[in-house]
């Protein structure tokens with residue numbers, strides 16, 4: 001029987017989350033350690049390390065790893081890795097921490113201890129070098145660049161022991177899955193060739209089409225939703241995953257698709273993030289990653305197909321998981337169906353093209369959205385969300401007016 005792809009690095013999954021007595025004992029030890037409050041991005045990385053999504057890393061990267069990853073997408077040991085996974089703190093806190101000592105990493109949302117780290121190294125980085133190599137820009141308007149520029153001045157490296165899942169399993173009981181869990185579900189379905197569909201948006205007809213193209217050539221699709229932080233103004237994970245769940249139930253064949261979520265924040269690193277998306281999907285058991293137009297991009301920092309090309313530029317064998325490169329998709333009135341720029345010969349006037357901004361405007365004004373763009377069940381959920389937002393805003397306006405008097 002064909003098997004699922006191997007975890008990254010070729011060995012077994014390496015979840016760093018402790019359990020049982022071992023966890024209780026480490027939590028006890030952590031109480032007396034110096035505490036470092038982590039950022040939202042670092043929290044996502046810790047949870048991911050905990051569940052084995054970043055196999056085979058054993059913690060946060062050293063200076064040599066950071067340098068190698070920025071310059072050539074390799075850690076010091078030669079492991080393929082496209083984006084630095086680092087932890088930082090301010091200079092004063094770093095001063096009080098000894099290399100060789102242990103620290104406790106604290107959840108920014110709940111003050112719980114997420115993990116402990118054996119600090120092997122403290123180091124400073126050239127932040128603009130990281131931005132220029134990873135994001136291809138140092139423009140402070142780029143949300144990923146801003147994250148790096150705003151982080152602490154000193155990076156702390158070392159192996160970690162993860163003690164908590166940061167509230168994700170409680171908040172998303174059906175969606176939050178570890179790589180071991182998705183692998184076991186794929187095996188129970190008899191899947192070996194699995195495509196991951198990465199999403200941080202609700203799925204409209206074009207996304208449904210991408211997923212179905214993948215189902216035509218694979219055993220199944222993992223619709224994998226980002227549960228960490230996005231840009232302000234994006235649709236929250238709860239609303240998005242409800243809309244996706246309804247779409248799957250109404251328009252997909254049973255056991256051809258699994259919806260799950262993962263805990264990372266978006267970095268918006270475009271092509272390099274597409275590689276990271278493929279890398280951790282390999283750990284989740286996916287042999288393919290659907291890579292559409294401007295994957296993991298933001299604004300106009302990346303060319304529409306840079307994320308396709310980068311898979312041809314990395315050395316062969318860097319990743320087992322391969323891209324399913326798909327062009328821009330849409331409904332074409334002349335073709336009379338869903339099509340892509342590769343299959344439809346007609347001009348833009350025949351194609352139904354709606355920008356995200358235009359769609360948001362239509363939904364919040366309760367204007368009709370063409371059925372060729374999105375399924376009615378999906379639109380109903382999004383309209384309800386936007387209607388709720390409007391009500392909130394009205395209440396706010398009233399309160400301000402009242403207190404002003």
Ligand SMILES: [Zn+2]
Pocket residue numbers: 332333334335336339344345346350
């Ligand atoms: Zn056409």
